Amino acid sequence: LGAQENHSSEPYRNVLKTPLKQAATSPLVLTEIQPDCQPLTTPPKPKEILPADPWTPTSNLKMLISAASPEIRSREQRRELSNNTREVLQPKHCLQEHLSGDEYEKSQPSRKEKSLGLLCHKFLARYPDYPSTAENNFICLDEVAEELNVERRRIYDIVNVLESLHMVSRLAKNRYVWHGRHNLSKTLQALKKVGEENKYTQQIQMIKKREYEHEFDLDGERNEETARSFVSNEHSEMSFVELPGMEFRAASVNSRKDKSLRVMSQKFVMLFLVSTPQIVSLEVAAKILIGEDQLEDLDKSKFKTKIRRLYDIANVLSSLELIKKVHVTEERGRKPAFKWTGPSVLPNIQDTKFEMTSTTCPPPISESITSKEQCSKNLFPSRGKQNFTRHPSLIKLVRSIENDRRMIQSAPTSPVKMSASSDENLSAFPSPMAQVPAITAHQLEGQSKKAKEMKMKLSGSSLECNLSSPEVASKPEPPRSAALTQPLGVCPPSHSSLSPVILPHTHSGVSYAVYLQPSQPHTVTTYNPGFMLQPLPRANVTGIKSINSNVLNKITTVEGDSQAATDDPTKSLTAKERLPIKSEAPSQRCLKRSQELQENNLIKRYKSDEESLDTSLTFFPSGYLIPLTQCTHGNKAGFANKERAGMCSVQHTAYSPAIAGVIPLTAPELKAVNIPAFHITPLNIMLSPTSIAAAPVLSNSCPNSSNTSSAQNPGSAIMNFTLQNIGLIPAGVHVPATPAQHTPASSQPGTASLRSENVNLPEEKPSVSKEPQEPHTATENFFRTPGGPNTVSPLSANSDGTYRISQGTLYIPQRKLEVSDD
DNA sequence: GACTCCCGCCAAAGC
């Protein structure tokens, strides 16, 4: 068939392009004016023209686009041309015979002229973006293929991608219906949501992390944790995301769904929608798609095939002007990538509403999960299978999150008003879409929701900490003390005047984030030995946030688009969720490499990325919140109660969506990673009593925290005393706390003392404790000397009343900061 | 030599 098609179409093609090759207008213009084009006239003999006037790609492009327009030729005319094609077939053959091989070759349209993108342009030119229902929007593949002079196979490529966006839908054999862009916004919203739920952001980060580690892998070892993640998702797959009323009925859709161009297209789009900036390299996309297939698919041929398909998809998406090709320059050179240029997909309004209110009055759970089910069909077909990025240890966390969520939602003070008018998604995804297994969707939702809740709370409680987020920054600044009354605290994602630094525990599991005064050098901690993390400018902070997206990305420039970075303010909030994937198996090697990278102009690159990432939110501003995450560390035992569990869940979600912070890690696993963003130099970290503000954040849930509700220890007392003294909590208000991190401060700007201790380490009093202790939990590991597991480094009191962190390791979500000695 | 991606084989699904 293909041979026949080619055989007959080539002459036709020539007939079409000949009269148009002299068009002077640009392709785009031609596309616009096609409706006014006159019917094709009899083309001059190619023979006469070719020698003297060789076609240029541009002219051919113009010609082909124009030729493809349905307005140019009426159906009768097309039929006539088709007939003419047969008539001229013989002459063409004669031409071929008369022309030399080279000449005939030249007479053929160039490769570019036959590109899928161009073909798609022609295809799209046939139909209005927003067709009226009254119109006859049927598409007959045979007809289209004939009219566009291409094999039907090529039309399938286009249609499949269009199907993924619900711009067309299959009606019957060889027959489709054109929907145009009517469903596009809904589709994109659905895709974005599914993408978020599917943790594509984390997957991207994971891929980048792997790249990073591989690139600098000294011994060639594969990151076991990462590999395991891939394996665990070996059979993970995601089915086609449908919109109500547009479900696929053909068995073929499902039978080949796993590798369908449709599904691939949707996934590809999802990557853009969840990325910040919305630039996705083919390599990363291919790896993610492969990762969802099978681990063994990582072989080169499969990879190449995936890349081919992505090019196919990208060409169509480019024609739709949803993406645009760019290049990202990394350490290893230039890489092809695409930038999203389509419409901004606003956050799910329902979710937004939920975010805004759920902290105190979440909506009924059934309502909140509805859209999830509706927007994705069989997102996770196999409940037993794990999501791509979901580490096994996440399962428990997710469940606890859900339990907590349910509990919260069932609370008597939880009436949530859902704005019907704004809830487009609900109406957008009615019951027909409710095919997503509720549990997982719910779990995922719980995670994302909690993250959002945290964000909202933070934005409201952490003052102006989020300068890079206009929306957040503009919010009224609540009393500082209010932060303490809130169950959760979130680290402001970006540079702020108050940099969270310490997280003292409370018996209820609430820790506190202490922010460094803006005037203070945003020194967070030090890296041993003799290194210190130097604060980076805001842009750099952003870079830090995404050590994944930046450092790991190693993107230095984005060619072809000076505005590579997204600056859509609407993404600010969601960006908070896009925390880098937790370093699952960070190694010292990474740290070294980080330093190397640092020396290799990373800072400079961050600067170059400043613009592009300007609005990106980070969870690691220069003065930092030190989350004591360990909710899952060890287990559920850490969840002394649901409340705590919930808090922890939220924390995890907020600080490190995905697996970050939730995977039980051994001390060795808690090695530093993603450090490259910091400049490390020796320094003490101290906090001035007058320069700190505290916000409650999730506390750690020590596995052995059964005694967390026990009488307060000195650490708690000191913490309360300190908080009261600095006005962070009203006198009389007592924040029960387990002996944990405290926030002693000094008046010495630029330095801060940190303390960390575990409830189970009574000997580690908040004030002074120099007895090394084997870290048992993540919290303990927060301050651990690099020397070994038996070298917990508690704070030590200075003579001036400040506290000092001795050499050790400070863990921040997803990354470790080595604390050096004085 | 790497990047792009057209082309069409051929198998699965549909009818």
Add this chain to the structure above:
DNA sequence: GCTTTGGCGGGAGTC
């Protein structure tokens, strides 16, 4: 059993 779909990868054109 024929037709429709569409996965797939060779290999050519382009950079």
